[in-house]
Structures are given as structure tokens and as C-alpha cells.
Amino acid sequence: MKAMIIKELRLIGKDRRSFIFLLxxxxxxxxxxxxxxNQEGGSSITLRTVDQDQSSASxxxxxxxxxxxxxxxxxxxxxxxxxDKIKQGQFSAMLVIPSGFEQSMKExxxxxxxxxxDPAAQTETAPIQAILGSISTSYREQxxxxxxxxxxxxKAQADAALASPIHIENVSTNSDHLNMIDQVVPGMTVMFVxxxxxxxxxxxxxxxxxxxxxxxxxxxxxPLHYLIGMWFPFVLTVIFQCVILFAFxxxxxxxxxxxxxxxxxxxxxxxxxxxxxxxxxxxxxxxEGAAMVVTQIISMGGAMLGGLWVPSYLLPQSVQTIGHFLPxxxxxxxxxxxxxxxxHLGDIWGSALILLAFGLAGLTxxxxxxxxxxxSAAN
Amino acid sequence: xxxxxxxxxxxxTPNSSNNDYMLEVNGLKKAYxxxxxxxxxxxxxxxxxxxxxxxxxxxxxxTTMKILTGIVKADSGSARLFGKDLTRExxxxxxxxxxxxxxxxxxxxxxxxxxLLFFGxxxxxxxxxxxxxxHDVLARTGLLERSKDIVSTFSGGMKRRINIAAALLHRxxxxxxxxxxxxxxxxxxxxxxxxxxxxxxxxxxxxxxTHYMEEVEALCDEVAIMDQGSIKxxxxxxxxxxxxxxxxxxxxxxxxxxLPHDPDVTSYRKEGSGxxxxxxxxxxxxxxxxxxxxxxxxxxxxxxxxxxxLESVFLKVTGTALRD
Numbered sequence: 001m002k003a004m005i006i007k008e009l010r011l012i013g014k015d016r017r018s019f020i021f022l023l024x025x026x027x028x029x030x031x032x033x034x035x036x037x038n039q040e041g042g043s044s045i046t047l048r049t050v051d052q053d054q055s056s057a058s059x060x061x062x063x064x065x066x067x068x069x070x071x072x073x074x075x076x077x078x079x080x081x082x083x084d085k086i087k088q089g090q091f092s093a094m095l096v097i098p099s100g101f102e103q104s105m106k107e108x109x110x111x112x113x114x115x116x117x118d119p120a121a122q123t124e125t126a127p128i129q130a131i132l133g134s135i136s137t138s139y140r141e142q143x144x145x146x147x148x149x150x151x152x153x154x155k156a157q158a159d160a161a162l163a164s165p166i167h168i169e170n171v172s173t174n175s176d177h178l179n180m181i182d183q184v185v186p187g188m189t190v191m192f193v194x195x196x197x198x199x200x201x202x203x204x205x206x207x208x209x210x211x212x213x214x215x216x217x218x219x220x221x222x223p224l225h226y227l228i229g230m231w232f233p234f235v236l237t238v239i240f241q242c243v244i245l246f247a248f249x250x251x252x253x254x255x256x257x258x259x260x261x262x263x264x265x266x267x268x269x270x271x272x273x274x275x276x277x278x279x280x281x282x283x284x285x286x287x288e289g290a291a292m293v294v295t296q297i298i299s300m301g302g303a304m305l306g307g308l309w310v311p312s313y314l315l316p317q318s319v320q321t322i323g324h325f326l327p328x329x330x331x332x333x334x335x336x337x338x339x340x341x342x343x344h345l346g347d348i349w350g351s352a353l354i355l356l357a358f359g360l361a362g363l364t365x366x367x368x369x370x371x372x373x374x375x376s377a378a379n
Numbered sequence: 380x381x382x383x384x385x386x387x388x389x390x391x392t393p394n395s396s397n398n399d400y401m402l403e404v405n406g407l408k409k410a411y412x413x414x415x416x417x418x419x420x421x422x423x424x425x426x427x428x429x430x431x432x433x434x435x436x437x438x439x440x441x442t443t444m445k446i447l448t449g450i451v452k453a454d455s456g457s458a459r460l461f462g463k464d465l466t467r468e469x470x471x472x473x474x475x476x477x478x479x480x481x482x483x484x485x486x487x488x489x490x491x492x493x494x495l496l497f498f499g500x501x502x503x504x505x506x507x508x509x510x511x512x513x514h515d516v517l518a519r520t521g522l523l524e525r526s527k528d529i530v531s532t533f534s535g536g537m538k539r540r541i542n543i544a545a546a547l548l549h550r551x552x553x554x555x556x557x558x559x560x561x562x563x564x565x566x567x568x569x570x571x572x573x574x575x576x577x578x579x580x581x582x583x584x585x586x587x588x589t590h591y592m593e594e595v596e597a598l599c600d601e602v603a604i605m606d607q608g609s610i611k612x613x614x615x616x617x618x619x620x621x622x623x624x625x626x627x628x629x630x631x632x633x634x635x636x637x638l639p640h641d642p643d644v645t646s647y648r649k650e651g652s653g654x655x656x657x658x659x660x661x662x663x664x665x666x667x668x669x670x671x672x673x674x675x676x677x678x679x680x681x682x683x684x685x686x687x688x689l690e691s692v693f694l695k696v697t698g699t700a701l702r703d
Contacts, residue, residue, distance in 0.1 A: 010493060
């Protein structure tokens with residue numbers, strides 16, 4: 001068996017296709033999704049602004065907005081062309097500060113600034129309106145403070161008079177909502193773990209097709225030792241794959257790995273699940289082509305339904321329910337618990353056992369089908 | 380020495396308890412879904428024999444070898460090596476057998492050394508002893524300097540040599556080679572022949588399967604002619620040639636479309652640019668042919684007596700030429 005394991009590890013190490021599927025592709029996906037979500041995180045709300053007044057008051061207003069959102073100033077000439085871009089859906093809102101803005105303020109008149117917006121993009125424009133409303137309120141409060149102080153109140157008295165009777169306290173609690181990198185790194189790792197099934201099926205069919213399996217049967221290697229000797233290197237490969245991908249997430253995206261013991265337990269269970277199913281699949285399907293198709297269905301379908309691409313809570317309830325029957329769901333669920341919610345060994349053992357059960361089912365199928373597989377190899 | 384059989388009937392049956400025989404095969408039968416692959420195959424081998432299985436593709440040679448190596452199970456019959464049943468105690472006898480399959484069964488992405496390391500350990504050899512044996516077999520194959528090269532970079536002949544080397548690491552008593560020279564260059568073929576002869580000289584019993592008569596003639600001292608799942612004839616090469624082969628006369632006359640009947644000629648057939656006439660009275664037939672040549676002013680290019688060949692034996696035993 002030791003000979004089988006060493007030989008198989010050498011072969012896996014020389015397999016470029018496996019390297020692409022198991023390491024390169026998930027890293028590309030992590031980088032791709034990571035870049036997208038990082039950009040979104042850095043600029044929550046963007047507002048394009050045209051400052052026709054170019055006064056100190058208008059500049060102060062823009063500076064105030066910059067503290068809250070991403071403000072992109074547009075040139076004042078041909079600014080009407082920008083309206084067409086709103087109509088074309090290129091952006092959803094544009095603020096125009098008209099000439100005479102500062103003058104109106106000095107005269108105590110209402111300064112009329114215009115917010116052009118796409119009525120079809122209310123989700124995006126609503127926060128902008130809220131922010132602008134808040135800024136407008138702060139201007140009003142400043143005006144009232146000035147009035148009260150002019151009537152002889154102190155600053156503290158004026159602030160107390162304007163204080164809201166309601167105080168909202170922010171309290172953090174654990175929820176399903178996640179930082180997207182917390183979702184992407186384990187999601188892509190789990191998805192590409194199941195691609196090991198292609199490599200496994202390919203190796204078994206190669207052994208059979210080339211006559212190597214028949215030849216091995218003439219040696220002292222017993223069928224069960226052959227099976228374990230072929231399987232175990234893939235378990236090690238998946239563990240190695242997970243270590244590389246989580247290390248990549250940790251060092252490149254500052255992913256917090258949580259309890260390493262719990263993470264190791266899930267990775268081990270996941271590797272047994274993925275390779276166990278791969279083993280069962282290799283002995284069930286009639287050929288390498290069929291194995292490829294089934295692997296794609298299991299990997300991609302499982303990724304979609306198991307909440308690897310988008311958080312499970314965003315999926316329809318029916319899909320969430322289906323997800324509970326997939327190993328990907330339990331792997332992702334437990335990994336997110338560890339990474340995002342600080343779960344420990346005691347919290348994830350149930351998911352780990354479910355993953356092991358999937359692996360055991362695959363192993364059982366392989367054991368049942370092994371004699372037939374060996375017979376078919378003889379011919 | 381092997382027992383001689385005609386058709387499926389042995390001329391004499393060896394005593395199964397006779398210790399002279401290292402391998403005794405009795406009544407092997409095997410059927411696949413649409414074909415009776417083996418029909419009552421019997422043979423016995425003494426140690427040190429170089430035994431050739433000669434027959435066309437589909438004759439049952441590979442199936443016999445796969446049964447002997449435990450890859451395929453026989454439907455009935457028995458095969459005993461050193462008195463142990465090959466089908467019931469495969470683990471006990473596998474250490475005595477080295478098997479070289481028809482296909483090149485090596486890991487192409489691994490080096491020759493790593494392949495041999497794997498097969499050596501698979502046969503139960505390990506440590507320093509295995510390393511020494513790998514060195515020995517690589518030296519025997521003439522590939523010692525290429526040992527660290529990846530097998531996929533080897534020529535077909537080199538791969539065949541490593542394919543054989545992988546079966547030698549546990550020093551088997553019986554080496555079974557299933558068409559080990561298919562598709563290789565003459566140099567590699569000669570190298571393999573020399574390896575096999577050397578192993579045989581060292582006492583390794585050889586079973587060599589082929590459909591090339593010249594290989595059997597070059598390597599084997601005993602032959603079984605197989606066709607359609609059964610052994611049609613078997614025995615020492617000389618005896619088979621004596622028993623079934625007949626002298627022949629080769630005559631080459633340009634433009635000669637047919638030959639007059641001669642009562643001493645048993646068969647006429649076209650061979651190359653001339654005719655091959657099988658006869659038991661070559662001198663008399665030759666005399667008459669010379670007379671005819673003189674009468675009809677034949678432009679005789681070649682007229683000679685040809686020694687009996689394995690091909691003529693095969694033709695006589697099976698009724699077909701091997702290349703058919």
C-alpha cells in the first residue's frame with residue numbers, strides 16, 4: 001500500500017491538469033471575486049457633482065459630502081450631457097450646485113441645489129437622498145444654533161435645545177450576513193475541492209485502460225490495498241489544496257481563519273467527503289467522459305445550491321432547503337461559522353460528521369463496485 | 380520436456396504428483412459473453428523450459444496467461460505451480476511468477492527508476508535489496524544510464540525492455556511474456572531475445588507467447604500451437620518439425636502458371652515468385668522437375684530443397700497459415 005501511495009503522489013505531483021483545476025482556477029476565482037467585492041466595499045455610494053458656483057460655500061458642501069460618500073466632480077461645461085448618461089443607466093444620480101449658491105446662503109434665502117436621479121434606481125438613489133437630507137438638516141441645525149446664540153443662549157444651551165429626544169445605540173450581534181471575502185475564499189475552496197473527482201476518475205480509468213490495473217493484480221497488492229492506496233493520496237491532495245487556498249486568502253485578503261483546530265477538522269472531513277464521492281463516482285460511471293460530466297454537475301450544481309457563490313441566506317427558501325442535502329452546504333456552513341462567527345470544534349462537529357457520512361457513502365459504493373471494476377479491467 | 384498432444388487429447392498424461400513438473404495445467408476452460416476463449420487446455424512444464432505459445436490473435440494465448448497470473452478466473456480446470464493452485468492461492472504463488480503483459484504497462488510520467496521502485500515494492504521487495512535489484516535489471520536491459528529519465532521520453536523498444544525489467548525484480552521462477560516484442564526495432568528485439576535467453580540459462584522457466592514463428596524458433600525449445608481456444612499440437616520444436624513438417628522443394632520459373640501433377644507431392648502452393656511443393660521424396664521429385672524443365676525449356680531461376688518450417692507445421696495442424 002505504501003508503494004501505491006508514494007507512486008500516486010508522484011503522479012499527482014506531475015499532473016499539470018490537476019494543478020490547474022485544484023489550485024490555479026480557485027485562486028483566479030478568488031482574485032476575481034475578491035477584486036470585485038473589494039471595490040464595492042471601498043466606495044459604498046458614489047455621487048457625481050457639478051459645482052457651477054465654485055464658491056467657498058459650495059466647496060465646503062462638497063467636502064462635507066466627501067466625508068460620507070465618494071464624490072466625483074464633473075466639469076461644469078456640457079454638464080447636461082451627463083443627464084443622458086443617467087438616462088442610459090450609466091449612473092443613477094447627479095447633484096448640481098447652481099451659480100449663486102453662496103450668495104443665497106448669505107442672504108438667508110433657500111439655496112436650490114438639484115439632484116437629478118434615475119427613478120428606476122431607487123435602491124441606489126435612496127441612500128444618496130438620505131445623506132443629502134442629513135446634510136440639509138445639519139445646515140438647519142447650524143442656522144438654529146446661530147439664532148439661539150444670537151438671542152443670548154450659550155452653545156451648550158443651544159445644543160441641548162436641538163438635541164434629539166431619541167438616542168439610537170448601535171449593538172453588534174452575530175448574523176448570517178458576511179464580509180464577502182469571508183464568503184468567497186471558503187466558497188471557492190469548497191467548490192474546487194470537488195473537482196478532485198475528475199482527477200480521480202481519470203486516474204482509475206487510465207489504470208484500467210492501459211492494463212496497469214491488471215498488471216498490479218499479478219503483484220502482491222491486494223484489491224483493498226489498491227483501493228486505499230489510490231484513495232489516500234487524493235485525501236492528502238485536497239488537504240494540501242485547502243491549506244494553500246486558505247493561506248492565500250489569509251495573506252492576500254487578510255482573511256481571519258478562526259479556530260485552526262476546528263478549521264482542520266472541517267478540511268479533513270471535506271477532503272474525505274470530496275474524495276469519497278470521487279471514489280464512488282469512479283466505480284459507478286462507465287467512462288472518463290461520463291465522470292467529467294457528473295463531476296461538473298456535482299461541483300457546479302452543488303456550488304450554486306449549497307451557497308458557495310452567494311450566501312445561502314440570499315437564496316430562495318426552497319433552494320436553501322435543497323442545499324441541506326448537499327455536502328457543499330455543510331462544508332461552507334461550518335467554514336463560515338469558524339471564519340466569520342468564531343465557531344470552535346464543539347460548534348461544528350455536526351457538520352463535520354455529515355461530511356464524513358457523505359465520504360463514507362462514496363467509499364461504500366466503491367467497495368461494492370470494486371470486484372466488478374477489477375473484472376472489467378481484465379478484459 | 381512437455382507432454383505432446385494432438386487436438387485436445389494428450390498423448391500421455393503426467394502424474395499430477397510428479398515433482399518433475401513445476402507447472403501443471405489441466406482442463407482449463409473459459410468462455411466470454413460471445414466466445415469460447417479456451418477449450419480444455421492442458422500442458423505441463425518442467426523447470427528451466429523455454430516454452431512458446433504460438434497462435435494467431437484470438438487463439439487463447441493471452442487468456443491462458445491471464446489465468447496463470449490470476450487476472451482472469453477460469454470457468455473450470457486447474458493450474459498448479461509447485462503444487463499450489465494458482466486460482467485458489469494466488470498470493471502464495473504470485474511471488475514465483477513474473478508477468479510481462481502485451482501492453483506497455485508503465486507509468487509514462489514517472490522515471491524508469493520510479494517505475495521499477497513501484498513494481499519492486501508491489502512484489503514485496505524493499506530497501507537496499509530492491510535498489511540493488513533495480514540496478515541489476517537496469518544493467519541487464521542496457522538502460523542504466525537512462526534510469527532517471529521519464530518513461531514517455533523512451534523509444535518503444537526501451538519501454539518494452541523496462542516493461543520486462545519490472546517483472547524481474549522479485550526474481551521469479553516462472554516468467555510469462557505475452558507478445559513482448561510487438562512493434563519494436565530489430566535492435567531492441569535482439570536485446571530482449573538475449574535477455575530472455577540469459578534468464579533461461581540462469582534457470583528461469585519461460586512461457587513466451589507470440590504469433591511470430593521466427594521468435595519461437597529463436598527462443599523456445601518447446602512449443603504449443605494454439606488455435607481457436609485449444610492447443611492443437613505441442614512438444615519439443617524438433618519433434619514437431621519431424622512429426623508434422625515435411626521437406627519441400629522451391630521452384631521459381633518466370634511465367635509458370637501451373638505445374639503438372641506429381642504423385643509424390645502432397646501439396647502445391649504459391650510462395651513469393653515461385654512454387655512450394657511439399658513432398659516426402661524430395662530427391663525423386665527434384666529429378667522429375669529437372670526433366671520437365673529440360674523438356675519444356677523452362678528458365679529456372681531457383682530450384683532447391685527447403686527444410687521443414689514451423690509455418691508448415693502450423694499449416695498442417697490448424698489447416699490455415701498463421702498470417703491468415
